[in-house]
Amino acid sequence: MASSARVLAAAMASLVVLMLLLFMPGGASAAGTVVPSIDATRTRHLPLPRGLLRGPESVAFDAKGQGPYSGVSDGRVLRWNGDKVGWTTYTYSPGYSSEACTASILRPETATESQCGRPLGLRFHLKSGYLYVADAYKGLMRVAPGGGEATVLVTEVDGAPLRFTNGVDVDQVTGEAGITYPNGLAISADRTHLVISSTGPCKLLRYWVKGLKAGTIELFTDLPSYPDNVRPDKRGGYWVALHREKTELPFGVDSHLLALRINIDGEIVEEMRGPKSVRPTEVVERKGGRLFMGSVELPYVAVVKRTCHGCENNGSGEHMKHPKDASEYTGGHVRDTCFLPAPGLPPMEYPVGDEDELHRAEEARLRAELTAYEDASFFEKFKGPHPGPFLVREPLVETEEMRQLWLALDGA
Incomplete structure (x- = not known):
């Protein structure tokens, strides 16, 4: 007091x-x-x-x-x-x-x-x-x-x-x-x-x-x-x-x-x-x-x-791009409802609340699924335009692996 x-x-x-x-x-x-x-x-x-x-x-x-x-x-x-x-x-x-x-x-x-x-x-x-x-x-x-x-x-x-x-x-x-x-x-x-x-x-x-x-x-x-x-x-x-x-x-x-x-x-x-x-x-x-x-x-x-921490034009679904250098990537989304810290960082600290509990559970689930997240090559899969909620989803041209990963993450 x-x-x-x-x-x-x-x-x-x-x-x-x-x-x-x-x-x-x-x-x-x-x-x-x-x-x-x-x-x-x-x-x-x-x-x-x-x-x-x-x-x-x-x-x-x-x-x-x-x-x-x-x-x-x-x-x-x-x-x-x-x-x-x-x-x-x-x-x-x-x-x-x-x-x-x-x-x-x-x-x-x-x-x-x-x-x-x-x-x-x-x-x-x-x-x-x-x-x-x-x-x-x-x-x-x-x-x-x-x-x-x-x-x-x-x-x-x-x-x-x-x-x-x-x-x-x-x-x-x-x-x-x-x-x-x-x-x-x-x-x-x-x-x-x-x-x-x-x-x-x-x-x-x-x-x-x-x-x-x-x-x-x-x-x-x-x-x-x-x-x-x-x-x-x-x-x-x-x-x-x-x-x-x-x-x-x-x-x-x-x-x-x-x-x-x-x-x-x-x-x-x-x-x-x-x-x-x-x-x-x-x-x-x-x-x-x-x-x-x-x-x-x-x-x-x-x-x-935010849709990506460290991205160019952060917050713009149409123009946003992931960093060209993986070292510049400070953490970001892998789907619309969840953010992941950069590799090597501990899980995010969420306060108590229904929405934040969902975020915490979603982060734990994604971490369990994405064992490749700790691999530096993971960043390569996310370079280029963001296929996020503001864009029409089209097959991504980088690799078939990248396309399949996005489909899996988006629940398609």
Whole structure:
């Protein structure tokens, strides 16, 4: 459980960050960096309930892998329960009522936000089950396991009210929560520093909380776009959502950067591109190659699914190709529902949940069948265009063995 003192200390640190942003020198530009790219042109939508709801800005999952959870424009936090049930109410702020907070054409949500709240950042403390919510009007709130009305924890720091509380992260070891006004806040995997988005200057900053540099701030990454929320990528690095590029024009090719993956050293190692009409506020990567995108403007949460780790044009069924060099292949699909790690790596770690249990069982079955997977020649069978779900399946020209393998894997 986070103490108020610790929360206030984190908030004060963020205020110091704000004062330093304008004076932080720029680093080397990330423009022109060539990195693997995910094509997010085609995405699955988790549509919000009918009406004028919009803006599922942040995306969170609980300890059982259930979700996503996301805050929306009428002040509620909703939970996704699968396609049959859809979204249901999980929590709401004190003062919320359906009658007073449901938007209409004559009464937009902007007229009721101060009463109903606007949940932006979400983060679970997985061990306790508490959900922490950064609400633009209510401050920092906490929700007990199971949902219901949220409890307001912090509304001011040293007598100064929190205005437009936006980001939140939780130390999974101690349960301490940190809040910030800048759009993004993430605690490092080793818990030694915070990574914070500086939107206007297009930077990520690193604020040290432990070690010899404790209490100091430095440039972490210089970005080609305006950043929003930052979330861990489960590899020691981070996914940062991008609003738009610095030099972006409203005309021309309908494609821009949606997000970047940054490694532990602050280097850009992967990008996601998609239509200019999409401006994600948060990107969260889950098992099975799924990336969930939140947005403050759209009426849905978008899901991008990796189809191959290390492939060219990853995510595009039409143009995707496996690496020419097997050493570049970092793991990927052998059928639509399952991903395999690269040879020599342990099985993927799936959280608890029906879908993830199916993935785990499928991976075990495929590993038992594909004894040739440990053979380097296995990679040769998968070079060239991907005969995946977006393409008409035709006999593959490389070898008859390859064709038979695909037929077997696809259950034909």
